[in-house]
Amino acid sequence: MTTLLARFKQRMRRFAQKPASIDLAPYRAQLDKVEEYSTGLSELSDDELTAKAGELRDREFDDAELCALAREAAERAIGQRPFDVQVLGALGLLDGIVVEMATGEGKTLAGAVAAAGYALHGKRVHVVTVNDFLAQRDAEWMGPLYRLLGVRVGWINQSSKPEERREAYSCEVMYAPVSEIGFDILRDRIATDPADLIVPAPEVALIDEADSVLVDEARVPLVLAGSTTSDHADPVIADLVKRLRHDLHYEVDDEERNVYLTGAGSEAVERALGDIDLYSAEHVASTLSKVNVALHAQVLLHRDVDYIVRDGKVHLINDSRGRIAKLQRWPDGLQAAVEAKESVQTTESGEILDSMTVQALLSRYPTRCGMTGTAVAVAETLREFYELEVLVIPPNKECIRDDEHSRLYTTLEQKEAAIVAEIKEVHEKGRPILVGTLDVAESERIATKLRKAGLECVVLNAKNDAEEAAIIADAGSFERITVSTQMAGRGTDIRLGGHDAADHERISELGGLYVVGTGRHSSSRLDDQLRGRAGRQGDPGGSVFFASLQDDLISQYAPDADEPSAVDDDGLVADKGTLHTFEHAQRVAEGVNLEIHRNTWRYNKLIEHQRDLILQHRDKVLRTDVAFEKLGKGEHEGVSDEVLIHACRVITLFHLDDLWTHHLTYLSDLREGIHLRALARQNPLDEFHREAIPAFNKIVPESWELASDTYASAPITADGYNLADSGVKRPSSTWTYLVHDNPFGSGLEETMKGLVKMVRGRR
Structure with missing residues (x-):
């Protein structure tokens, strides 16, 4: 009866489509089976254990049997016997689910068990990480476990050479940053010889920090670029915009997302550039564009917030991780x-x-699955965009962390003064403190104020992220104050008493790690990830967040908040209505970002469909003789079919790739202004499809026509063929990077924020 009731509840949850609707009970029931399968395994030798795992490859097997073998192998290979909660996590992953496991609960080992299970089922697994450090660390850390189970494992990072990549992709389990897999796929897409292909057909993606990868970075485009003779930024214009004055020469919108020249600003620029007409046909597409981009760079992008300058280079900062976004660039001349x-x-x-x-x-x-500490908050997004459900795994030991209510102050200065006072009071007891800041500039400002108050601290931000593992590992030491930007994806647990936990009991008696948030993030998940650094594995801990009515979150998403009616002498807001202001702002921010994600994907779905069709055609040209059959031998006498086949393939692929490149540019330009169609009562998405589809349908026929013309006049000899000899050539160099998401604020985003303002006005 109890089982029937549990099943009924599960079905009702699924029917209601509530977040975290996967029932844990069926997975708990498998723990008994894991114990049954474990009988006698400890008596096997290592070789016998490996052989027993190998037997699974030749038959269908229960995942509980795999978990029993992996539990025994993990204890022998890496000295860690998976807890029941880690086994539950592995079972969920093997069912293609996103599992939520709290920080410090052993996601890495649970993921390795699941990856080995998929491999023994005969499937190739890519363990997708958020950075190079985690890919290499986890592959090497879990390597002995994989080897004992007879599974080949490899990893790649930014420095991996083509042959190293090919070797890693040949492994049954490969760890890699999500960007590197994407870049390899993009490079494969311009290959002109099947032997140059590296990435095999996708089978299983097991995603670490799944919410960060699947949600926060979902819209980030990975780009393959080729060298062209493009214009660089004009230093004269860069110097000119530095002299323009706010409110006189330019204005900034309320949310500081866009900047506009005023009439006086346009006149000043025109005079400085030799009395030109900025809005003439001669200058509007070139000079005016450069001025607008330079003004955006000068006014809206801030050093040590959006980017840092190190080693003579501009490095973007990933705002969801607080570290340098390697290989990431702004588009459309903004980087320059x-x-x-x-x-x-x-x-x-x-x-x-x-x-x-x-x-x-x-x-x-x-097959996709993933693990993270904060999945429930994005369960709706995971279901909508990836058809993924969430399974919440309880902690191995009950969390006893004390999470205090957030403290709201009227001004930024009052907030930061209160933060320093709080840290000083807690530090006097010797309790370790982790201060989580929102950006590099804030981390350095808080650190300076702490030092002025006589409090020494260690700073971790994008400027010294190479030292992060060592800094984080000792953040739980006696009297340690660590000031850090975003903690998501750091990949290193904070152990009470330092990296060796030598002072664990002493720190526990003091209350454990104390987390101080200097502001609320635009996503509640990032708040939770910061909190989760304290109270791991049943340890004591505490957290508190500070906020002010001048914080960016409130100024952008709740600018019309009522003035507080009750404020203490130190600026602390006491009335409950205002205390909910930043929570409301956070919900608005999350709603806006979800709607932008939803609409962006509606446009991208068509582009991805067109890309799939082009790639199917391209793959046929690459792997078969269809180009030779289509173009024919022509006038090339005395040349072998082998040479002609190669020439036809290279010529056809060049024109196909070139037309696709121009189509992407066309779609980008079309998308940029398509939201304006709404002013004419047209549906922008429908209009985008109406224009994008006919343009796409011309690509393949036109590529054949161009290829035929090139082939007819191509200088092909018995020695071979060079594309450049025909007057056309591929870029002399290519490189990859990530485009910083939505740097200018799209028309869609401005529309969404406008709707938010309208809703506020009706309240």
């Missing part, structure tokens, strides 16, 4: 404009050959 602003050498720019979003990349895998 920031470099000109900072007077550093301009990096190479070029034409986008192809791109793909992280969401499109991971949607390629027939």
Whole structure:
């Protein structure tokens, strides 16, 4: 009866489509089976255990049997016997689910058990990580476990050479940053010889920090660019915009997302550039565009917030992780404009050959699963975009962390004064403190104020992220104050008493790690990830967040908040109505971002469908003789079929790729202004499809026509064929990068924020 009731409740939850609707009970029931399968395993030798795992490859097997073998293997290979909660996590992953496991609960080992299980089922697994460090660390850390189970494991990072990549992809389990997998796919898409292909067909993606990868980075495009003779930023214009004055020469919108020249500003620019007419046909598409981009770089992008300058280069900061976003760039000349602003050498720019979003990349895998500490908060998004459900795994030991109510102050200065006072009071007892800040500038400002108050601290931000593992590992030491930007994806647990936990009992008696948040994030998940650094594995701990009515979150998403009616002498807001202001602002921010994600994907779905069709055609050209059959031998006498087949393939692929590149540019330009169609009572998405589809349908026929013309006049000899000899050539160099998401604020985003304002006005 109890089982029937549990099943009924599960079905009702599924019918209601509530977040975290996967019932844990069926997985708990498998723990008894895991114990049954464990009988006698401890008596086997290592070779016998490996052989027993190998037997699974030849038959269908119960995942509980795999978990029993993996539990025994993990204890022998890495000295860690998976807890029941880790086994539950592995079972969920093997069912293609996103499992939520709290920080410090052993997600890495649970993921390795599941990856080994998929491999023994005969499926190739890509364990997708958020950065190079975690890919290499986890692959090497779990390597002995995989080897004892007879599973080959490899990893790649940014430095991996083509042959190293090919070797890693040949393994049954491969760890890699999501960006590197995407870049390899993009490079494969311009290959002209099947032997140059590296990435095998996708099968299973097991995603670490799943909410960060699947949600926060879903819209981020990965880009493959090729060298062109493009214009660099004009240092004269960069210097000119530095002299323009706010409110006189330019205005900034309420949310500081866009900047506009005033009439006086336009006149000042025109005079400075030799009395030109900025809005003439001669200058509107070039000079005016450069001025607008330079102004955006000067006014809206801030050093040590949006980027840092290190080693003579501009490095973007990933705002969801607080670290340098390696290989990431702004598009449309903005990168060069920031470099000109900072007077550093301009990096190479070029034409986008192809791109793909992280969401499109991971949607390629027939089987997807993931693990994170904060999945429930994005359960709706995971279900809508990836058809993934969430399974919440309880902690191995009950969490006893004391999470205090947030403290809201009227001004930024009052908030930061209160933060320093709080840290000083707690520090006097010797309790370790982790201070989580929102950006680099804030981390350095707080650190300076702490030092002025006589409090020494260690700072971890994008400027010294290479030292992060060592800094985080000792953040739980006696009297340690650590000031850090975003903690998501750091990958290193904070152990009470330091990296060796030598002082564990002493720190526990003091109350454990104390987490101080200097502001609420635009996503509640990031708040939860910061809190989760304290109270791991049943340890004591505490957390508190500070906020002010001047914080960006409130100024952007709740600018019309009522003035507080009750304020203490130190600026602390006491009335309950105002205390809910930042929670409301956070919900608005999350809603806006979800709607932008939803609408962006509606546009990208068509582009991805067109990309799939082009790739199917391209793959046929690449792997068969269809180009030779289509173009024919022509006038090339005395040349072998082998040479002609190669020439036909290279020529056809060149024109196909070139037309696709131009189509992407067309779609980008079309998308940029399509939201304006709404003013004419037209549906922008319908209009986008109406224009994008006919343009796409011309690509393949036109590629054959161009290929035929090139082939007819191509200088093909018995020695071979060079594309450049025909007057056309591929870029001399290519490189990859990520486009910083939505740097200018799209028309869609501005529309969404406008709706938010309208709703506020009706309240």
